[in-house]
Amino acid sequence: MNKEFYKLKSSLIKTLANPTRLMIVDCLRKGEKTVSDIVKTIQDEQSNVSKNLSILKNQGIIxxxxxxxxxxxSLKCTCIKEFFGCLDVMISENLEYQQELINNSKKTEG
Amino acid sequence: MNKEFYKLKSSLIKTLANPTRLMIVDCLRKGEKTVSDIVKTIQDEQSNVSKNLSILKNQGIIxxxxxxxxxxxSLKCTCIKEFFGCLDVMISENLEYQQELINNSKKTEG
DNA sequence: TAACAATATGCTAATATGACCATATTGTCA
DNA sequence: TGACAATATGGTCATATTAGCATATTGTTA
Known part of the structure; x- marks a missing residue:
């Protein structure tokens, strides 16, 4: 397995593994926005938004x-939809799983 | 925007933002594997593989x-394919973009 | 050119993450 | 039960990441 390739891939994913940047990306899914639009929408510091925008830009995501x-x-890549689609599935499955764990522990408690 | 939701989402993404874990997930796309199978395939330390397997498991990915x-x-979620599909698109587009930058800088150099 | 508005950058301290090594746990079989 | 094989966990140190603040840069208009 080519470790360098996986490093590259993980650094791209890392760029998206941040709540502020996720909010920015989600915000941009509705279309092109100025920095101050984004600041208003996600309610964060201007300097933070700006910094994270440049990180996203450097990774070629926006x-x-x-x-x-x-x-x-604006977003460079429309496939971001599939990316988030999978994440949403994983999150909801994970919630169900955790719910199961809770239910099972209740069964054994009584 | 619900910041807590984005934190949850980013922690899920963070789990995948690591070369070792990406290799593990890729390896598991071919089907169920034992720890030592994975260790052989990705050529890493057994303790590292084990630790990263437990991180992936805790996040409900495997x-x-x-x-x-x-x-x-084994993988819990088959949609991982779409997740990686989008990443691959982004990576190749990004490579093209960087190639452009190189080409443009060559033009202005001369 | 001065004042202002929009955006970007530098610095820093707190926190998170990673790999590595040693060692512990769990299960099998003689 | 003792030896061994497969897997998991704990500790540690180096490094990466983050938000927040102050400040710099860029562009506009009077």
């Missing part, structure tokens, strides 16, 4: 476009 | 089954 004072950001 | 001395691990 792109930008300057118009006067504003910078418009 | 499941296990004990048979005598052996523990068989």
């Amino acid at each position: 792109k930008d476009r300057k118009v006067g004072l504003n910078v418009y950001y | 499941k296990d089954r004990k048979v005598g001395l052996n523990v068989y691990y």
Whole structure:
């Protein structure tokens, strides 16, 4: 197995493994937005949003476009939908699993 | 936006943002495997593999089954395919993008 | 050019993560 | 039960990541 390839892949995933960046990406799924739009939507510090935008951009996940004072950001890749689709399935299955664990422990308690 | 939800989501993604764990998941896509099978395939320390298997299991990404001395691990979620599909698209697009950057810098150099 | 608005960057301390090694646990079989 | 094989866990140190703050940069308009 080619470890370098997996390192590359994991660094891409790492970029998405951050709540602020996930919120940004989710926000951009609705279309192109300026930095201040995003700041308002996700209610975070401007400097934080800006920093995380540049991290996402460096990983090639989003792109930008300057118009006067504003910078418009948008998703580069539409397949992000499938990415999140799988995550949502995993999360809901995981919740069911944890629910089962709770139920089973209740059974053995009594 | 519900920050707690994004934290949950990012912790799930974080679990996959590690080369060793990615190798394990990829290895398990071919079917159920014992710990020592995985150790051989990905050529890592047994203790590392074991630890990362338990991290994947705790996040509900894989499941296990004990048979005598052996523990068989397998993927819980088949949608992982879509997850990786999107990543692969992003990686190849990113490579193209970086290639462009290199080409453009060559143009302006001359 | 001064004042302002939008965005980006540098620094820092707290926290999280990783690999590695030694060792523990669990199960089998003679 | 003792020896062994498969797997899991604990401790540790180096490194990575994060948010928050202050400040810098860039662009506009009067």
